[in-house]
Amino acid sequence: MAYNYEHGPVVNPNAPEDSLEAKRPYVDNGTDVVSPDRYYSPEFMAKEWERMWPRVWLIAGPRTDLREPGDYFVFNVGPESFVITLDDNHVVRAHYNVCPHRGNQLVLNERGSVPRFTCSFHSWSFELDGQLNSITDEDSFRPEVLCPRPQLSSVRCEEHAGLIWINMDGKAPPLKEYIGLPEGYLESYRIEDMFAVRHVSSEWAANWKNGIDAFYESYHLHAVHPQTSTVMDDLGVQYDLYPNGASRMIVPICKKSPRVPDQESVDAGLEFMIRDAGADPTQYEGSAIGVREFIQRSKRVRAEKLGLDYSELSDAQLTDSWATGIFPNVQIGLHPEGAFLMRFLPHESDPNRFYYDTITLFRPADDPSYTVPAWMGLPEGMDTSGETRPDTEHVGIGEPAGLGLVLDQDSELLPVVQKGMRSRGFRGPLWGEQEVRIRHFHKELDRYINGEK
Ligand code: FES
Numbered sequence: 106m107a108y109n110y111e112h113g114p115v116v117n118p119n120a121p122e123d124s125l126e127a128k129r130p131y132v133d134n135g136t137d138v139v140s141p142d143r144y145y146s147p148e149f150m151a152k153e154w155e156r157m158w159p160r161v162w163l164i165a166g167p168r169t170d171l172r173e174p175g176d177y178f179v180f181n182v183g184p185e186s187f188v189i190t191l192d193d194n195h196v197v198r199a200h201y202n203v204c205p206h207r208g209n210q211l212v213l214n215e216r217g218s219v220p221r222f223t224c225s226f227h228s229w230s231f232e233l234d235g236q237l238n239s240i241t242d243e244d245s246f247r248p249e250v251l252c253p254r255p256q257l258s259s260v261r262c263e264e265h266a267g268l269i270w271i272n273m274d275g276k277a278p279p280l281k282e283y284i285g286l287p288e289g290y291l292e293s294y295r296i297e298d299m300f301a302v303r304h305v306s307s308e309w310a311a312n313w314k315n316g317i318d319a320f321y322e323s324y325h326l327h328a329v330h331p332q333t334s335t336v337m338d339d340l341g342v343q344y345d346l347y348p349n350g351a352s353r354m355i356v357p358i359c360k361k362s363p364r365v366p367d368q369e370s371v372d373a374g375l376e377f378m379i380r381d382a383g384a385d386p387t388q389y390e391g392s393a394i395g396v397r398e399f400i401q402r403s404k405r406v407r408a409e410k411l412g413l414d415y416s417e418l419s420d421a422q423l424t425d426s427w428a429t430g431i432f433p434n435v436q437i438g439l440h441p442e443g444a445f446l447m448r449f450l451p452h453e454s455d456p457n458r459f460y461y462d463t464i465t466l467f468r469p470a471d472d473p474s475y476t477v478p479a480w481m482g483l484p485e486g487m488d489t490s491g492e493t494r495p496d497t498e499h500v501g502i503g504e505p506a507g508l509g510l511v512l513d514q515d516s517e518l519l520p521v522v523q524k525g526m527r528s529r530g531f532r533g534p535l536w537g538e539q540e541v542r543i544r545h546f547h548k549e550l551d552r553y554i555n556g557e558k
């Protein structure tokens with residue numbers, strides 16, 4: 106069957122029109138070919154820093170990373186660094202990570218808990234909300250130097266759907282308007298009940314947009330991740346575009362790719378998924394085609410037993426991945442059990458590098474025997490109770506990140522794409538209709554770069 110590019114595949118044709126899973130109307134983003142220099146030129150990188158990064162809402166981290174007043178974590182993006190903290194009134198605050206005295210970085214640890222911030226250079230101290238607490242030997246300053254009273258430079262900071270968002274621009278539109286996703290979309294997954302169980306920041310030798318592009322389509326699965334074909338329907342992926350550069354793909358999981366000749370037998374991959382849903386593969390008598398629905402039913406039953414509320418999630422949401430992109434640099438792989446919060450963070454200075462920063466979030470239940478699903482790829486022996494926040498693991502270029510086979514495959518591929526793109530012989534990417542999310546993302550980026558936003 107020819108690809109219907111005005112519609113593409115639809116995961117649930119019976120979804121009510123106003124439901125979150127309904128197919129969105131086609132957005133015509135044209136057929137332009139962008140110049141490849143956006144992926145490697147320092148000039149384009151500088152423009153992004155001048156016109157885009159300081160003006161957009163960025164996800165600094167999950168809300169559950171801050172539990173008590175004084176808890177803080179550092180969020181770095183490109184050359185900027187922020188301290189995110191919970192103040193004494195339980196308000197989340199975001200400050201530039203810099204001391205107003207002589208510009209020392211205020212906080213050096215990635216996370217911690219303090220009653221107030223004290224600078225390591227001359228011990229000036231600041232309250233959690235950014236107000237000045239004390240200046241060492243204050244009488245040695247002429248009063249004019251301390252007028253106005255120094256305090257931390259703060260940025261806008263909001264909580265939404267269990268996530269902490271910041272914006273460096275005082276004039277940026279309100280967060281809810283900016284996100285572009287319908288009300289209830291992120292909320293239905295209850296990220297506020299999820300805890301970081303793993304955090305890996307690995308450096309890749311590619312531009313951050315190359316990371317975005319690779320994670321925004323399922324077109325490469327058959328070639329780069331062929332092992333997924335027994336459990337993912339790469340040709341049945343529903344691509345939807347939302348305002349302001351947001352987008353999603355619904356990847357049907359627990360379903361074989363139509364590229365697999367044998368559509369009937371329940372092989373090891375599907376058996377693994379059945380077991381992971383708390384069911385027994387020997388109890389399942391149907392063919393591979395019915396496994397997805399069987400798993401959906403099993404997960405509903407298990408959730409009820411565990412007291413996990415799945416009432417806002419459709420059956421398809423129980424198996425499928427809703428890979429959701431929020432402009433500019435986030436994709437969240439949303440699942441009922443948890444989420445992968447992936448951020449594509451530009452390098453401080455080199456357009457040919459970025460950080461693939463991924464936080465695995467898990468929603469625990471009261472029953473401790475219920476733990477992170479095996480497909481989420483957590484190494485053995487990690488604490489999944491949500492009680493301790495794991496340290497961020499930092500992985501250098503070319504080192505194995507230990508994120509599982511699929512991500513190892515991507516991390517090997519992207520530097521090669523980055524190198525290829527820099528050839529004089531490459532004229533720019535030719536995006537097809539399985540790559541509509543990529544085009545949608547670049548269109549939005551262009552609006553910032555061209556001064557339309
Ligand atoms: S630079 Fe922070 S106290 Fe001097």
Ligand SMILES: [Fe+2]
Pocket residue numbers: 319320325329330511515
């Ligand atoms: Fe990939």
